[in-house]
Amino acid sequence: EIVLTQSPGTLSLSPGERATLSCRASQSVSSTYLVWYQQKPGQAPRLLIYGASSRATGIPDRFSGSGSGTDFILTISRLEPEDFAVYYCQQYGSSPHTFGQGTKLEIK
Amino acid sequence: EVQLLESGGGLVQPGGSLRLSCAASEFTFSMYGMTWVRQAPGKGLEWVSAISGSGGSTSYADSVKGRFTISRDNSKNTLYMQMNSLRVDDTAVYYCATTMGGYYGLDVWGQGTTVTVSS
Numbered sequence: 001e002i003v004l005t006q007s008p009g010t011l012s013l014s015p016g017e018r019a020t021l022s023c024r025a026s027q028s029v030s031s032t033y034l035v036w037y038q039q040k041p042g043q044a045p046r047l048l049i050y051g052a053s054s055r056a057t058g059i060p061d062r063f064s065g066s067g068s069g070t071d072f073i074l075t076i077s078r079l080e081p082e083d084f085a086v087y088y089c090q091q092y093g094s095s096p097h098t099f100g101q102g103t104k105l106e107i108k
Numbered sequence: 109e110v111q112l113l114e115s116g117g118g119l120v121q122p123g124g125s126l127r128l129s130c131a132a133s134e135f136t137f138s139m140y141g142m143t144w145v146r147q148a149p150g151k152g153l154e155w156v157s158a159i160s161g162s163g164g165s166t167s168y169a170d171s172v173k174g175r176f177t178i179s180r181d182n183s184k185n186t187l188y189m190q191m192n193s194l195r196v197d198d199t200a201v202y203y204c205a206t207t208m209g210g211y212y213g214l215d216v217w218g219q220g221t222t223v224t225v226s227s
Contacts, residue, residue, distance in 0.1 A: 001170070035213035037153075044203055044217035045145075045153065056215055088153050092212040095167045097143075099153040 002026055002091050004100035012108040019076040021103045023089035028069045033092035036065055036074045039102075040085045048087075049074065081107075110134045110216055112204050117221030124194050124225070130187040130204030130218055138162070138182040140207065143214060144189050146200035146223075156202070157189065172198075194225045 003026040013019055023034070031052035037045040047056040049065035052072055062077040076083055084107050089100040116128040130142070144156040157168045157178040166178050177190040187204050201222050205214035 033212050037214075039153075044205075044220060045214070046217075047213045047215040050209070050211040050213035050215075054211070056209065056213070086152075090153075090155070090213070095158075096169045097155045097158070099145075099155060102152040 006100035029093040112218035114221035
């Protein structure tokens, strides 16, 4: 089973700042198979990024993804108030299609 | 509008059974694989199980293998999860989800149904 470790667990930033979230895999994952989600309280997750770097439909361009192999990054260039949420990475490289434990992005 | 609507959650005693349903609408259900994801209270997301569009291929997380069975009825546009031998740690919101964009990643989600396993 591929284990995804996200860091930091909690990130405290202010609107307008840049956020950098990390997802590290226990073994190499093809970029094609790495995705990112955003989840707000009481809501289902929303797909942000697929293929490590492609934005899903309707996702603002302040969200970007990068990385390869075992290290992947989600960057939010300038935080908007609605961006404060929990972010998860997920891999489809092998079954089970595991999620990371999440990074909570909170307002400082 | 494409929609997934889960039902069947509730309170069940440890060792009991429950069947979840996920009704799909406004898309050709049989063309898409489906996935169940769960989230325990205050915890992160956990991938549970997936099934191909035809129903011929299934996969499970180790935590539910042998206890849960995923299935689908394409004539009814409905996905199911039969959950047996339920444990307290199966308590969670269960989401059904699918990928319609032709890539890997779940881009359509239901609103979730809550399963509580408690005596």
